[in-house]
Amino acid sequence: MVGPGNADLAIDFGVVAVLDDDADQAKTVKFQLEDVGIDPLIVDLDEVPTLERAIGVVNERAEAVICDVQLNNLHPGMQFHGAQLVAGLVADHGVPCVLTTGFVQDVGMLVRPHRHLIPVLLTRDEIEDPDALVEGFSRCRNEIDHGPDPERRTRRVPLFIERVGLFETGVALDARVGGWVHKTPMRFPATMLGGEYATKEHAAELVGKVFFARVNLGAEREPDLFLEGPEPEFIDPADLDLHFE
Numbered sequence: 001m002v003g004p005g006n007a008d009l010a011i012d013f014g015v016v017a018v019l020d021d022d023a024d025q026a027k028t029v030k031f032q033l034e035d036v037g038i039d040p041l042i043v044d045l046d047e048v049p050t051l052e053r054a055i056g057v058v059n060e061r062a063e064a065v066i067c068d069v070q071l072n073n074l075h076p077g078m079q080f081h082g083a084q085l086v087a088g089l090v091a092d093h094g095v096p097c098v099l100t101t102g103f104v105q106d107v108g109m110l111v112r113p114h115r116h117l118i119p120v121l122l123t124r125d126e127i128e129d130p131d132a133l134v135e136g137f138s139r140c141r142n143e144i145d146h147g148p149d150p151e152r153r154t155r156r157v158p159l160f161i162e163r164v165g166l167f168e169t170g171v172a173l174d175a176r177v178g179g180w181v182h183k184t185p186m187r188f189p190a191t192m193l194g195g196e197y198a199t200k201e202h203a204a205e206l207v208g209k210v211f212f213a214r215v216n217l218g219a220e221r222e223p224d225l226f227l228e229g230p231e232p233e234f235i236d237p238a239d240l241d242l243h244f245e
Contacts, residue, residue, distance in 0.1 A: 013096065015062045020071070029100075041062055065096075069082040086117075086118050090117055090119065099122070101123060109169040109189055110169060115224075115225070116227075149218075155214060157213070170189050171197065171198060188227065213227040
């Protein structure tokens, strides 16, 4: 049964576009949305091979979006991934969105560059509860209308680069975040610090260095972290009074 609050939200959100390269998962999400009174629309990915076309279709047919990160695994030919779409819809069009992922390992490389523009990221386990989707749309709309919640506000902090790795999606850096309550390093594409670090050889020169950026220290989970405005200077930690225990 849909509670009064969820029913009001469902009506408010209107049609919700669903984008997923897994047809069975898209149908599951459709049923979940219908369970809480939301009108879903499964988007045919053949109609939206480009980011520009996907944004156009959403703006024409829906008022909100739920989109998976990976759109190309089971549907070859897609020229964008879900984080790019959601970031563009939220930032440029004010469309409430929930980004979902079945592979947390995708977050560092595909999502992190856009995470500051993506208010809500849920795993597939989390969206088994349809109320989580409703709450996610509400949180996204609140950030669009009123700005970020405390856990998404940033402050300037040091980041200590621990490791470099090469993945199918590019060269990754793992960095410990100074001042964050958890010790899990944050993974992000090395190119976020400059195009010259696109190769592992050049990115490896940064291991052991510290740089400063703005990070949302209120995040409870590593996938919810993001960084903005990385400063171009890399510093030897011995020259700073920093402690990464």
